[in-house]
Amino acid sequence: MKPALTFIGAGRVGTSLAILFKKAGYPVLGIASRTASSAEQAGALAGVPVLTAEEACRKTDILFITTSDREIPRVVAQLSSDRCFNRGQIIVHTSGAHSSALLAPAHAFGCRLLSFHPLQSFSPPSLALVNLRGTVFTLEGDATVMDIARQLVRDLRGEPVIIQAEQKVLYHAGACVASNYVVAVFHLAISLLQAAGFSPETARRALLPLLTGTTANLQKTLPAQALTGPIARGDISTLSAHFSSLNAQCPEFLAVYHQLALYTIQVAGEKGTLDAEQLEKLKELCSPLSADQTL
Numbered sequence: 338m339k340p341a342l343t344f345i346g347a348g349r350v351g352t353s354l355a356i357l358f359k360k361a362g363y364p365v366l367g368i369a370s371r372t373a374s375s376a377e378q379a380g381a382l383a384g385v386p387v388l389t390a391e392e393a394c395r396k397t398d399i400l401f402i403t404t405s406d407r408e409i410p411r412v413v414a415q416l417s418s419d420r421c422f423n424r425g426q427i428i429v430h431t432s433g434a435h436s437s438a439l440l441a442p443a444h445a446f447g448c449r450l451l452s453f454h455p456l457q458s459f460s461p462p463s464l465a466l467v468n469l470r471g472t473v474f475t476l477e478g479d480a481t482v483m484d485i486a487r488q489l490v491r492d493l494r495g496e497p498v499i500i501q502a503e504q505k506v507l508y509h510a511g512a513c514v515a516s517n518y519v520v521a522v523f524h525l526a527i528s529l530l531q532a533a534g535f536s537p538e539t540a541r542r543a544l545l546p547l548l549t550g551t552t553a554n555l556q557k558t559l560p561a562q563a564l565t566g567p568i569a570r571g572d573i574s575t576l577s578a579h580f581s582s583l584n585a586q587c588p589e590f591l592a593v594y595h596q597l598a599l600y601t602i603q604v605a606g607e608k609g610t611l612d613a614e615q616l617e618k619l620k621e622l623c624s625p626l627s628a629d630q631t632l
């Protein structure tokens with residue numbers, strides 16, 4: 338029989354996981370949140386009852402605390418001072434950067450601790466439901482919960498990967514680069530097209546197929562092999578023209594463009610199509626910023 342689950346924190350992750358675990362056949366006993374309206378909305382979407390946090394903790398085999406990271410210790414402290422935890426329960430959070438140590442007060446009650454991080458970006462729950470299949474979930478916590486944790490992930494059709502507590506912050510930094518910073522770089526690309534006369538909406542529409550095509554290449558091959566463009570070709574004059582135009586027309590983007598170009602030269606080096614002299618010339622062009630190129 339599958340263990341009973343409850344949730345505290347009716348946001349994007351809590352709501353999505355409640356829906357998905359229910360679909361996967363788990364008894365999801367209910368969801369609690371700070372505000373009644375969030376809990377009611379999530380309860381309606383997942384088809385589960387609204388609970389108080391105390392009920393969510395007392396009733397369950399596995400409690401997911403899916404609040405924002407900074408609220409997790411507060412929720413645990415409150416449940417601890419109200420003596421809601423029961424021996425043998427599994428207490429889980431879904432933070433990427435924090436380890437299960439954030440749940441430590443529950444250990445004193447004989448609970449087992451788990452950090453369970455879906456390496457996925459959750460916007461509205463409806464999108465997460467589509468995206469989650471094949472997602473890696475990183476698991477860290479008490480050794481005795483790992484079999485159950487792996488089963489939870491497999492039942493969501495994800496892929497479990499064990500991570501050590503001390504590696505979580507760096508791992509999370511990598512996840513931020515692949516998601517948040519890609520979004521920020523896309524924003525930069527739109528800004529450059531706007532500086533070239535595009536409307537923001539036309540720029541977004543024009544760049545999206547390019548991004549989609551690039552992602553498709555990354556699915557087929559390693560990043561170095563997927564790299565195209567002037568740096569991959571060793572086209573120094575084009576890169577130099579980029580720097581000049583940025584300097585003249587939108588100098589506020591020059592520093593970040595330089596840094597991205599420098600990293601891209603490293604990737605081009607891995608690709609192995611440029612010789613040492615070409616790589617050196619590209620590096621010289623990028624670094625350090627000359628006095629007239631600085632902000």
Ligand SMILES: NC(=O)c1ccc[n+]([C@@H]2O[C@H](COP(=O)([O-])OP(=O)(O)OC[C@H]3O[C@@H](n4cnc5c(N)ncnc54)[C@H](OP(=O)(O)O)[C@@H]3O)[C@@H](O)[C@H]2O)c1
Nearest residue numbers: 346347348349350370371372375404405408431432458459
């Ligand atoms: N979003 C992502 O892409 C993503 C991906 C992987 C992991 N995570 C992790 O998953 C967790 C949840 O993230 P999220 O994006 O779902 O956050 P979110 O959408 O901001 O939702 C957090 C929910 O927690 C509730 N909450 C806050 N403080 C509370 C408290 N003291 N007691 C009860 N409920 C409380 C809020 O409730 P009210 O609405 O009731 O105020 C809010 O609905 C975080 O640890 C995050 O790092 C997020």
